Amino acid sequence: NAGVTQTPKFQVLKTGQSMTLQCAQDMNHNSMYWYRQDPGMGLRLIYYSASEGTTDKGEVPNGYNVSRLNKREFSLRLESAAPSQTSVYFCARRRTGALTGELFFGEGSRLTVL
């Protein structure tokens, strides 16, 4: 799993429900990311965290919040889920000190919003 563990792997929500996707890394790296993947769209960045306690918006942050409470964990929260948030969500870590953007991804969390 490239040192990145995501939970849950599958989730079905009703419109308006809330939930949190959890991500944990075991490599003690500074930078972590949340991407979503939709058919024909590649991966789009939702939020990222360059270090513990800091977060920044990506391309598609609306409808999401994140928390980086410690170096190991980076969670993604949907406060009021919408059908447009049906997607596969990937968490990734970036090797500390890496000069180039090489990411290591978890296996993904598949979310369906009805």
Next chain:
Amino acid sequence: TQLLEQSPQFLSIQEGENLTVYCNSSSVFSSLQWYRQEPGEGPVLLVTVVTGGEVKKLKRLTFQFGDARKDSSLHITAAQPGDTGLYLCAGERDTGRRALTFGSGTRLQVQP
């Protein structure tokens, strides 16, 4: 409009054929990566290129970074069924923002 455009989107070929996948942009990238993704899994890094004109080989896969660092290509020689998957290019720009932008992907199927 995507920052990184990949072509073709889909490719179905016979085992033993050669193919090239393209990744193009109007922006300059400080580095560019290629990933492969199999169903139900996350993308896995294949290679990183950083210098304009750079060519890297990984067995039957050849990766090239354009001289102007705006585009890249992936060439597979004598494709095998095990090459089947989604190929994604991703780039990082010199904006101080340490995040990758991904292309839309090329789905390759190699028939035995």
